[in-house]
Amino acid sequence: MSRRWSGEWGHAHGHGEDRPELEVLIPSFGRPAELAVTLSGLAAQDGPDFAVILSDQSGEPVWQEPAVQAMVRLLRAQGRPVRLERNVPRRGLAQQRQFLLELSAAPEVLFLDNDVWLEPGMLARMHEALASSGCGFVGAAVQGLSYLDDYREHELQPLELWDGPVEPERIRPGAPGFERWTLHNAANLVHAAAALDVPEGGWRLYKVAWVGACVLFNREVLTECGGFDFWEQLPTEHAGEDVAAQWRVMERYGGAGILPSGAVHLESPTTIPDRSTDAPSVVLADKH
Numbered sequence: 001m002s003r004r005w006s007g008e009w010g011h012a013h014g015h016g017e018d019r020p021e022l023e024v025l026i027p028s029f030g031r032p033a034e035l036a037v038t039l040s041g042l043a044a045q046d047g048p049d050f051a052v053i054l055s056d057q058s059g060e061p062v063w064q065e066p067a068v069q070a071m072v073r074l075l076r077a078q079g080r081p082v083r084l085e086r087n088v089p090r091r092g093l094a095q096q097r098q099f100l101l102e103l104s105a106a107p108e109v110l111f112l113d114n115d116v117w118l119e120p121g122m123l124a125r126m127h128e129a130l131a132s133s134g135c136g137f138v139g140a141a142v143q144g145l146s147y148l149d150d151y152r153e154h155e156l157q158p159l160e161l162w163d164g165p166v167e168p169e170r171i172r173p174g175a176p177g178f179e180r181w182t183l184h185n186a187a188n189l190v191h192a193a194a195a196l197d198v199p200e201g202g203w204r205l206y207k208v209a210w211v212g213a214c215v216l217f218n219r220e221v222l223t224e225c226g227g228f229d230f231w232e233q234l235p236t237e238h239a240g241e242d243v244a245a246q247w248r249v250m251e252r253y254g255g256a257g258i259l260p261s262g263a264v265h266l267e268s269p270t271t272i273p274d275r276s277t278d279a280p281s282v283v284l285a286d287k288h
Helices: 032-043 066-077 093-103 122-133 178-184 188-196 219-224 229-233 241-253 279-283
Strands: 022-028 050-056 082-086 108-112 116-118 137-139 204-206 214-218 255-259 263-265
Touching: 022 032, 022 093, 032 050, 032 066, 032 116, 050 093, 066 082, 082 093, 093 108, 093 219, 093 229, 093 241, 108 122, 108 219, 122 137, 122 214, 122 255, 137 241, 178 188, 188 255, 214 219, 214 241, 219 241, 229 241, 229 279, 241 255, 241 279
Parallel strands: 022 050, 022 108, 050 082, 137 255
Antiparallel strands: 108 214, 116 263, 137 214, 204 255
């Protein structure tokens, strides 16, 4: 291991003068094995300095599971604060994300789902891309590696790189840019990155409709745009809350995806089977 282990195993909550520049916010419900893999990916990152805030809504605290406990101990031994919070009863993912956002105070926050593994160096690339672009967020769309042999040229057609500054955009169903959603299906970005031949450790930004499961925000920008404060407008069972928040940020500050992605989806079943309420349709409905 490249990092030196700290002898201080404490339950640091990141409230002191040494708060890191980035906080990883993990909404969690069930899936202890997947969460352990997610935390192991974070433990393999070399920078920037970061803390982890986990908000759990499982029946029993997920950190009681041995594999999760081990990874929490490892992160703390590396000197990375880990804050463990319970947020019950469940009031929907928008409320869960807003709860996490209100606990954070770092300049940058990474919303990371509990079934995503990040390859080493991914956090540093996202951090560098966000800082250099000056936009509201940079997302690493998760890749399902079971689809590596499924090349979908037609779904890659909307790929368009940001060759200049990332500009604000207004995305809605049927409007220009919405068709980019196909880019994030299957393992499309793996194939896209291979065609670009990005140098080792390098990255390129591209135009997105939205990005799911792994998105690094400028926290001040996200908060200024309202975060997920719309959660009370939604029933407990809903989907698309991340889309609604990103579209509000994109309209004012712009947002981008990063290639290569380096975020691997563990391809576990969703914990949100009822998706009949689409958050953007409720939150961003045009008022006349």
